Amino acid sequence: MWRALAAAAAAVAVAVVVAARPAAATDPYAFFDWDVGYVTAAPLGVKQQVIGINGKFPGPTVNISTNWNVVVNVLNDLDEPLLITWNGIQHRKNCWQDGVLGTNCPIPSGWNWTYEFQVKDQIGSFFYFPSTGLQRAAGGYGGVVVNNRDVIAVPFGRPDGDITIFIGDWYNKNHTDLRKMLDSGKDLGMPDGVLINGKGPYRYNDSLVPAGIEYETINVDPGKTYRIRVHNVGTSTSLNFRIQGHNMVLVETEGSYTTQQNYTNLDVHVGQSYSFLVTTDQNASSDYYVVASARMVNDTVWRRVAGVAVLRYSNSGGGPARSPTLPRTSSTSPSP
Numbered sequence: 001m002w003r004a005l006a007a008a009a010a011a012v013a014v015a016v017v018v019a020a021r022p023a024a025a026t027d028p029y030a031f032f033d034w035d036v037g038y039v040t041a042a043p044l045g046v047k048q049q050v051i052g053i054n055g056k057f058p059g060p061t062v063n064i065s066t067n068w069n070v071v072v073n074v075l076n077d078l079d080e081p082l083l084i085t086w087n088g089i090q091h092r093k094n095c096w097q098d099g100v101l102g103t104n105c106p107i108p109s110g111w112n113w114t115y116e117f118q119v120k121d122q123i124g125s126f127f128y129f130p131s132t133g134l135q136r137a138a139g140g141y142g143g144v145v146v147n148n149r150d151v152i153a154v155p156f157g158r159p160d161g162d163i164t165i166f167i168g169d170w171y172n173k174n175h176t177d178l179r180k181m182l183d184s185g186k187d188l189g190m191p192d193g194v195l196i197n198g199k200g201p202y203r204y205n206d207s208l209v210p211a212g213i214e215y216e217t218i219n220v221d222p223g224k225t226y227r228i229r230v231h232n233v234g235t236s237t238s239l240n241f242r243i244q245g246h247n248m249v250l251v252e253t254e255g256s257y258t259t260q261q262n263y264t265n266l267d268v269h270v271g272q273s274y275s276f277l278v279t280t281d282q283n284a285s286s287d288y289y290v291v292a293s294a295r296m297v298n299d300t301v302w303r304r305v306a307g308v309a310v311l312r313y314s315n316s317g318g319g320p321a322r323s324p325t326l327p328r329t330s331s332t333s334p335s336p
């Protein structure tokens, strides 16, 4: 009955509530209710069970500000234990809610657990994910954005928009099958592709990408500067990230500000998060490819391991991307 109650509670309360509690009047609380369960999806054309949060894959973004207390009530609707980690977030005055084995117990199937921690002195981009059983290969991840309070300055102007992009290798085998392979000493082999925000590639090449795959479109307005947060949520593949025809100014990685530098492309390794400022200063007569392709592998063999989304200007004619071929990977170095 208790489980039914928890499920009902999770179903109604999805919105974030921010409230100041009398006990800590200065530090606000953000409450989240998550129901973590399987969702059927076919990102690369093969139907499989992926891990969604409140029915969404990827999960919702935890959008909070420094000093906030974060309270996440997680109901495990999977058929196996679940443990969620807030990777890279230092938990103030708390050493046992970081969601990894050893400090935290997994939530048994059908049960709920409430994580509670305060975010402090780390302003930037992170992501959460299930930390055991290779579940991340099935999803269960989402963004954590820690904003600055107004009294704290950030070393760049306020962007006109904020866009989160998850890139990651993907297998058509589900995580329980992948786990069996590893347990029996087999290598996972080459992934079946790369997802961008949980979706397969735009059909940039008819022989590499089957018809009918849903791809991600990133909508922008011309003449603006966006903060684009890129997370590699995959299992094992380093990915080169680039946006056709656009410079990306690197400004932040996992809560640390970097030397600001222009890149045409950058390698994002598994688990890494970066913020780039991207100015929409190109001709809107066509769309542009957003690409994440396998790195440090044999490009001929790994051709299919590429995620392709579309960047579309609001004043665009909606024409296809200018060049039928993907922008090339070049070595990771600042553009001149």
Ligand SMILES: *[C@@H]1O[C@H](CO)[C@@H](O)[C@H](O)[C@H]1NC(C)=O
Binding pocket: 048, 049, 174, 175, 176, 177
């Ligand atoms: C994974 O796929 C196998 C069949 O290959 C199936 O038996 C199993 O139930 C699936 N697991 C999940 C979680 O979908």
Ligand SMILES: *[C@@H]1O[C@H](CO)[C@@H](O)[C@H](O)[C@H]1NC(C)=O
Binding pocket: 063, 064, 065, 147
């Ligand atoms: C995230 O929170 C910040 C600060 O409270 C707010 O300005 C911004 O609009 C929020 N973003 C989203 C996507 O809700």
Ligand SMILES: *[C@@H]1O[C@H](CO)[C@@H](O)[C@H](O)[C@H]1NC(C)=O
Binding pocket: 005, 006, 009, 010, 073, 112, 113, 114
């Ligand atoms: C489980 O969820 C219920 C309903 O939201 C809540 O009252 C209870 O405190 C939660 N239990 C744990 C251990 O988090």
Ligand SMILES: *[C@@H]1O[C@H](CO)[C@@H](O)[C@H](O)[C@H]1NC(C)=O
Binding pocket: 205, 206, 207, 208, 303, 324, 325
């Ligand atoms: C599409 O991919 C195939 C197989 O890798 C390749 O032979 C062909 O040249 C590609 N076509 C284009 C237009 O890039």
Ligand SMILES: *[C@@H]1O[C@H](CO)[C@@H](O)[C@H](O)[C@H]1NC(C)=O
Binding pocket: 247, 249, 260, 261, 262
């Ligand atoms: C990045 O390149 C653009 C266009 O060339 C230039 O306007 C801008 O100042 C550069 N930014 C940095 C931080 O180098």
Ligand SMILES: *[C@@H]1O[C@H](CO)[C@@H](O)[C@H](O)[C@H]1NC(C)=O
Binding pocket: 283, 284, 285
């Ligand atoms: C944009 O591209 C179109 C088609 O190539 C061209 O006709 C137009 O002049 C370009 N506009 C600008 C501002 O460069």
Ligand SMILES: *[C@@H]1O[C@H](CO)[C@@H](O)[C@H](O)[C@H]1NC(C)=O
Binding pocket: 298, 299, 300, 301
């Ligand atoms: C990449 O793989 C192809 C096909 O197996 C092979 O012919 C080629 O020599 C490989 N290239 C490198 C650099 O190993």
